[in-house]
Amino acid sequence: MAAAKNAKQKASEPQPKSGKKGAGGYAFSLFGLILLGLMVFAAPALLLFVVGCIPALVSFIIDREPGRNAALTVAAANVAGVAPFVVELLMRGPTMVRAMGMLSDVFVIAVMFGAAAIGWGLVIGMPKVAAVYIEVTNETKIKLMRREQQRLVEEWGEEITAPSGS
């Protein structure tokens, strides 16, 4: 009984689409190829990228929710913050000195980690917005259901409101 209830509850929760999992796999593979390319041809850029993406890594470790949407959000925001510096390093010549110089620049670190923080901000703030949306949707649903109940009562009388079997 409890298992059925849990299954039902799970069924009612939004699930990551199976296609997305495949897309995630491709993205992960692409991401791996980029990292491998960086490791082979521009190790300093990889270092900058890895250090810049520490918040994303942490979020992947701590987010155990199905779909890992929180980690994805933080990672996406983090990548958006890291990418300009990695690109700049690659364009100017990926040397370890330049990479270390960038890593020791507070502004660079602040931008990279700040972007991740924006991601976290989204993760924390969006459920509240979603709650408002769900509440409005539920009220509409309830209104429709009450209307249907009213129609049933009009058609069949107040007796149908009595518990069945009484």
Next chain:
Amino acid sequence: MSDATLQLEETPAPDAPAREGLEEVIFAGRYRIQPGVVLPHLATSSSRAYLTIDSEKPDRELYALVLDHQVPARLTAILAAKDIPHDALLKPIRWGRVDWSESGREEIVIILPQPPGPPLLPSMDATTQYWTVRELKRDFLIPIMDLLRRMQDDRLTHRNIRPTNLFRRTNDDSVVSGQIYSAPPGYEQPAMFEPIERAMCPPITRGIGDLSDELFAIGVTLMVLGLGRNPVAGVSDEELLQRRITQGSYNALLGDNKLHADLAPVVRSLLRDKEHERWTLADLSNWVNSGRVNPSQPLPGTRADRPFEFNGRTAFTARELAHILTTDWNAALKVIADDTLQLWVDRSLNDRDLAKEISECGPLGANGPRQMTDDIRLARIITTLDPIGPIRFRGTTLMPDAVGPAAIFAALNRSKSADYTDLIAGKMMNYWHEKQPRPKTWMLTASETVEKAASYLSDSGVGFSIERCVYELNPALPCLSPRLKGSVALQPRELIDAMEQHAAGGELLFDRHIAAFFAARTTGRVDRELHDYDRASNEAERSVAQLRLLAFVQSKNSASITKNLYRMFLEELQPMLDSYRNARLREELLKDAKKAAAKGSLNDLVRIVDNAKKRKWDERNFQVATRRHAALSAEIAKLQTDEKRLQRQAMLLGRQISANIACVLSVLVIAVLVFSRIG
């Protein structure tokens, strides 16, 4: 108009209704009955006679007999008379119900031709010139015997032969019989014209009888005509009966009077009290044709040495004892409590066999009742003492061939009703038949009638019991319901019409009589509807059963529109319509019912109100709707109260949205970066 016709102003009939009916009454659109002109010489003990004019043939001399509602007409005689090609019998022209007055009173009338001459005696107290033997043979016996032979061929009895119902043609002096249709056989006969056993009964239970009863009546008529007067005028029926039992009918009726020497043996032979000793029609015919008299030789009856004393009365013969025992039933029950009666029969009457038979009246026997009571035992003893006499049970006396008319008597009287039921249940008819020394022609028919009565009496429900017997066994009887108040219904359609009229005033006529009348007179069986009515647990169910019954009767017997009944039932059955749970279905049914009201067909209303298919649909879908309502309530409650679920949903959706936004932004940033560098 015949000489005997009297104007009401001059000689009002003794039982004529008040002057309310002086206006002409039209029957069947043709016969103009004149309530102001009564014909007392054609009236009978149960009917009034009025002059009637045929609008289409005004020269015909007709009269109308207005019948007593509680006495059934002889339907078999009315139907059979048309096929009797004999001019010595008045044949009915038409019969039925007629609106008698504007106040709504209805009557049953029979239209008959007026007899072609005056009655042989205007009343039983009147005197006339005595008839010679030649006149009696030529003018009376030859036509009447011929008529009886013809009627016998049609298995019809006359049972109305008496000087006041015989008429002498003015042209050839031959005698013509008056009507025989207005009452059951023997009902209108003075007791003196009936053999002793039938004279012991009330008029309505004298029974159909047979030719021997006709010959007895002919014998008495010969005596009266031979003397020119009634020799026992002024003697009460009970006193005359007592005399007849002790002295024999011939001696009791003739008294000190003298008949013509040629006539006396004939009358004596016709007035034998034992049927097998009485002359037959062949004997009488032989005398009429050849003048030979072969007087019957009666066996001497057994007479006791000393009388049996009971309530100050004495009996010397078994028949006398049977008769006096019935005068005080409770005292008679005490007499049979010991063996006094058997001892008297054995020692004083010297009839050991009869004493033994009396002692054997107690055991039930193979054909006996389920339970023996003192009443049954006494009735058996009386039948044993006087086997050819009527069945006597408590206050009821009847011949076994009068079970039908006796039911009317019983239905109109509560105590007689119990007597009738107990008598049938006590299988007294079987016992009576067993005790008959000689079989009678009518015994088989009577047995079938009794079996029919027993089957209806075994069910005490509405539409069965004594009321059902009344209508099943008396096909010409109108509905006796006291609620009809002046309306007369001979046919189911007439009763439906009467109900429709009463429904206009907001009264729904229905009682045990009406139910039984419909059950007996309607083609097809309505027993299911009657049982449903009995088993109904509430008013609505009862009304539905009533409606179904009336609808069936209407469909089988009546084409009349019954808008008032329809409206009344619709009002009564509103709770039934309201009991449908679906509002749209209710509205639809009500609309259909109102639409069909114009046709006034009760069958339509049955189809609307008592529709099993729609009822089933309503019940089934009500359950579905109830479950749906409950499911919606649960869902609403869940949506309103499950905060945890709401939060989790919000968190998952929020994170999903945030992931989407972040991904889109990230891609945009990278794209802008790439394009700006490339550019």
